[in-house]
Amino acid sequence: MTEKFQKVSGTFLGVPSAADAAHADVAIFGAVHGTAYAGAQFAPPSETGPDAVRRAITTASVHIDHWDFDFDGPLLNDGALKVVDLGNVPTTPHANDKNRDAIESATRDIRAHGAMPILIGGDDSTAIPFMKGLSDVPALHILQIDGHIxxxxxxxxxxxxxxxxxxxxxELSNVRSITQVGIRAVGSARREEVETATSWGARIFTVRKSRALGMTTVADALPRDGHLLIHIDLDALDPSICPGVNALSPGGLRLDEVTDLIAATMQDRTLAGLSVVELDPAADINAMTATVAGRLVCHVLGHLARSVPSETRHRK
Structure with a gap:
């Protein structure tokens, strides 16, 4: 029988390692591989994306109990939020069906224990089964922070x-809205995809539009009913701070803009999950991208730790 999670040598911020999400408010797990395109080549990495994030943010943060000036206190609010690191789901290149099944099953398992899942990828395809694993959420609103639609x-x-x-x-029956922030330049989208997205009802905020309106106004576009999923593709941020991604595009969001958006979006909304994807450690410089990715996860944890208990637990 294949283990649901593979333990890692160092956890995110040194939080407890666990075999499951029982007794936790939040459970972090990594997924290195999702769905590869035919012919994609994979060089054996010296370090995976999820493990690079764990190492970088733990090194940068020194100690989880130290004062976090972004939150005027220790990040997890003196233990108010119980966070565990489950390790990585077992995935391999080109085992597309098995990878998707493993990620979806892990997400459902975390939810079944009453905890909120945080996925660290892996490329953007790892988020597809992660979102499918949230199908028990009756009404899901997605905030996608990304350079591409x-x-x-x-x-x-x-x-x-x-x-x-x-x-x-x-196409998921429980997804009620999609708000896309950070879009810019050229990606895989053609006229057909843009028209399909807008016809479906997706709200698209380019970097220029987001800055003109302000992040609070952008956040106000998201409904407050149901549950929120925050999905972050690291190429949404400018490559001057996130160089370790697959698709570099200048003119991206600043870190403070993304953290302001996270803060405004989480206010008076119930978070169902978070995914942070698209780190390529081989392309990173001084672990900048990995550290930023970890810090984005920290901002979500910090806000959760300061919310009322009923909002930090996500029972079905």
Whole structure:
């Protein structure tokens, strides 16, 4: 029998390692591989994306109990939020069906224990089964922070690759809205994909539009009923601070803009999950991207730790 999670040598911020999410408010897990396109080449990594994030943010944070000036106190609010790290789901290159099943099963298992899942990828395709694993949430609103809209129906017949993440999300019966922030320049989208997205009802905020309106106004576009999923593709941020991604594009969001958006969006909303994807450790510089990815997870944890208990637990 294959283990649901593979333990890692160092956990995120040194939080407890666990075999399951029992007795936790939040459970972090990694997924290195999702759905590969035919012919994709994979060089054996010296370090996986999830493990790079764990190492970088733990090093940068020194100690989880130290004062976090972004939250005027220790990050987890003196233990108010119980966080565990489950390790990584077992995935391998090109084992597309098995990878998706493993990620979806892990997400459902975390939810079944009453905890909120946080996925660290892996490319953007890992988010497709993660979102499917949230199907027990009756009404899900997605905030996608990304440089690209990802609405391709398929590429060379593959429907579950990283260019189709939001297209597949739009087909889930419990997804009520999709708000896309940080969009810029050129990606895989053609006129067809843009028209499909806007016809479905997706709200698209380019970087320029987001800055003109302000992040609080952008956050106000998201409904307050139901549950919120925050999905972050690291290429949403400018490559000057996130160089370790697959698709570099200048003119991205600043870190403070993304953290302001997270703060405004989480206010008076119930979070169902968080996914942070698209770190390529081989392309990173001084672990900048990995550290930023970890810090984005920290901002979500910090806000959860300061919310009322009924909002930090996510029972079915």
């Amino acid at each position: 990802d609405w391709r129906d398929h590429i060379a017949g593959e429907r579950f690759g990283y260019s189709s993440t939001m297209r597949r999300a739009s």
